[in-house]
Amino acid sequence: MRDDTSGEFPTLARLGEFAVIDRLVRGRRQPDAVLLGPGDDAALVTAGDGRTLVSTDVLVQDRHFRLDWSTPRDVGRKAIAQNAADIEAMGGRATAFVVGFAAPGDTPAAQVDALVDGMWDEAGRIGAGIAGGDLVSAPQWVLSVTVLGDLEGRAPVLRSGARPGSVVAVAGELGRSAAGYSLWEKGIEGFEELRRGHLVPEPPYGQGAVAAAAGAQAMIDVSDGLIADLRHVAEASGVGIDLSTAPLAAGRDALAAAGHVVGEDPLAWVLGGGEDHALAACFAGPAPTGWRVIGRVLDGPARVLVDGAEWSGYAGWQSY
Known part of the structure; x- marks a missing residue:
């Protein structure tokens, strides 16, 4: 996508924080668990049985992913998948994700579009949504993803319950x-x-x-x-x-x-x-x-x- 005013491909710095955020959330359909998505001071997410599983992972460029190997869409899918797996390990189902993203100002906006498309693609596989997040300038890409999950009436499965003979x-x-x-x-x-x-x-x-x-x-x-x-x-x-x-x-x-x-x-x-x-x-x-x-x-x-x-x-x- 070109910047119509300059003839150049837009970057995060050229578009500005709020225009970038608007591009990322416009037209996205939230699942039923997300009662209020991006656009207010906080999201509103329902927990079916009154309890919420919460987990966070941080991904740092050249530590957890490389952009000369991965496409931005790949990075987005990975960020969601590895967080959803933590909820699975507790016996739950991921319902919503909150994403903090840091990147240089000269990052092409199209790369961030693809990153978020990948996140939504992966979240859609499990019926979850992206409920909100934050965007900030930094020397390299960093993603902090928090996932919320629903136990759907089940007891959580912990690490501490294994017994001899099993x-x-x-x-x-x-x-x-x-x-x-x-x-x-x-x-x-x-x-x-x-x-x-x-x-x-x-x-x-x-x-x-x-x-x-x-x-x-x-x-x-x-x-x-x-x-x-x-x-x-x-x-x-x-x-x-x-x-x-x-x-x-x-x-x-x-x-x-x-x-x-x-x-x-x-x-x-x-x-x-x-x-x-x-x-x-x-x-x-x-x-x-x-x-x-x-x-x-x-x-x-x-x-x-x-x-x-x-x-x-x-x-x-x-x-x-």
Whole structure:
């Protein structure tokens, strides 16, 4: 879109804050949960059962995404997906998002249009909306996304409920984002599904509620890595967890060709790679449809084993 007064493509600085915000919210249809969207001092969002789940993630350019790899639309989808996964991990359903966005003044407005289109695309997959946000100038792109969620009458599934004798199961993919990252970093073409999987995660939407209804004792979003995140469950529950590589073999084998090309162990991607936003949960009985059993819960100490032994490889992401 060109600026009709100058013949140039508009930037955030040229348009100004309020004109940019108007472009981002005009014509958007909110879901029923958002009673009042952007345009007032605060949004108004309903909580079906009187309780609201809340979670926040921050994404920083060149730390969590790269604009030479991702399109702005990809970044928007990723920002929403990773936040929605946190609500899924509590057994809830995301209903609304609030987005803080910082960017340089010379950012083309069309890039921000695409970013927000991606956010709405992903939010629409789960029937949620963008209820509001803020815009500010900064040297690079930064997104702070807060998600609100509804438990729909269910009890929240915490990290602290796992009990010895239960099974550990997972819904969603493992290791694909880590494989994709290695391919991007090394400049290796091909493997488009894996490369794409790093840019835009695909959480198993709806499986959090399925797990909660099936009596999940504990659950977590696999954002940092399977071992790293299950350690949080083990520590919160005061139990041990033993993972079996046999049921993880299919995922490992699907990544084997990429692992050969980049010279990395695909099992390490499955066990330690993050950002797939799969869900891991513990069940006293059989795992529900859509989940595959990958391990069992043991009496303490709080640790995660692999085939009964300590894992010496990469276990997951840490910010510091």
